Amino acid sequence: MVVPDGIEESVSSFTEKSKIFKKNGVNVPTIYSENEALGLILVEDFGDELYQFNLSNEKADLYYDLAINELIKIQSTKLDKNIFSYFDDNLLLYNWSLFEKFFINNFLENKIHNRSLEILKESYKKISLNLLDQPKVICHFDYECRNLIFKENKTGVLDFQDALIGPIGLDLASLFKDLYFFWPKEKILTWYKNYQKKIEQKLNLKVSLIKLIEYIDYCSIQRQFRILGKLSKVYLDLNRTNRIADFPVLLNYMINTSEAYEELKPISETLLPLKEVLNERIAKIN
Numbered sequence: 001m002v003v004p005d006g007i008e009e010s011v012s013s014f015t016e017k018s019k020i021f022k023k024n025g026v027n028v029p030t031i032y033s034e035n036e037a038l039g040l041i042l043v044e045d046f047g048d049e050l051y052q053f054n055l056s057n058e059k060a061d062l063y064y065d066l067a068i069n070e071l072i073k074i075q076s077t078k079l080d081k082n083i084f085s086y087f088d089d090n091l092l093l094y095n096w097s098l099f100e101k102f103f104i105n106n107f108l109e110n111k112i113h114n115r116s117l118e119i120l121k122e123s124y125k126k127i128s129l130n131l132l133d134q135p136k137v138i139c140h141f142d143y144e145c146r147n148l149i150f151k152e153n154k155t156g157v158l159d160f161q162d163a164l165i166g167p168i169g170l171d172l173a174s175l176f177k178d179l180y181f182f183w184p185k186e187k188i189l190t191w192y193k194n195y196q197k198k199i200e201q202k203l204n205l206k207v208s209l210i211k212l213i214e215y216i217d218y219c220s221i222q223r224q225f226r227i228l229g230k231l232s233k234v235y236l237d238l239n240r241t242n243r244i245a246d247f248p249v250l251l252n253y254m255i256n257t258s259e260a261y262e263e264l265k266p267i268s269e270t271l272l273p274l275k276e277v278l279n280e281r282i283a284k285i286n
Contacts, residue, residue, distance in 0.1 A: 047156075141170065
């Protein structure tokens with residue numbers, strides 16, 4: 001593993017959290033050697049059966065069951081404030097500022113009415129309150145198919161250096177609401193019930209299915225705000241265009257998911273007209 005100059009990640013953050021997760025039984029790679037000054041880590045090779053390229057209808061139930069098992073081990077890790085930072089008001093506000101500055105103002109060239117922006121901001125505050133009110137666990141913070149690998153009938157977990165203390169729905173939103181796979185609602189509901197049963201057994205945590213779905217949906221909308229802002233910044237700062245094709249998918253997630261909640265419908269109504277603006281902007285770049 002290499003941590004390039006200019007990347008706000010450290011060798012020590014990865015290795016420190018790796019040791020903690022190992023102690024808790026999480027299937028993370030063994031670290032053989034590290035050098036903070038060079039930004040290098042020599043780690044165990046977990047193979048190449050990455051979820052992103054190997055998920056299929058035949059494998060989905062097994063893969064997601066194994067991913068849930070590892071996630072619960074992560075979530076059962078002690079909430080050590082000396083090691084893990086908090087997903088708090090400051091981070092939520094920072095995520096909003098990325099969305100407003102880099103996606104709305106710069107990428108979309110500020111083609112949105114001030115009142116529309118205010119509506120989005122007010123709705124984002126409601127989402128933030130929901131996230132802050134959720135049960136707190138250790139979160140991987142990017143628990144998606146690009147960071148999960150199938151190895152010896154277990155899920156191997158990668159890229160966990162940003163792990164923090166946050167809402168229980170955060171990693172579930174990453175796992176089940178990603179950009180690459182669209183499963184039938186009935187199938188996803190089965191996985192939610194599987195997770196619900198396991199956290200009651202393993203974490204002694206009872207959450208109704210309706211509440212669990214709400215937690216995941218609210219986290220998924222916040223996640224799309226964050227990703228749109230972050231990827232817009234990457235494009236504007238580094239001229240990387242490879243993730244721009246994902247923008248319409250992200251926007252559709254936000255529109256469709258927010259429409260299901262009365263207090264979040266203004267998000268759907270406000271973003272719907274932006275679809276055409278976004279498509280025109282992407283066409284210019286391409």
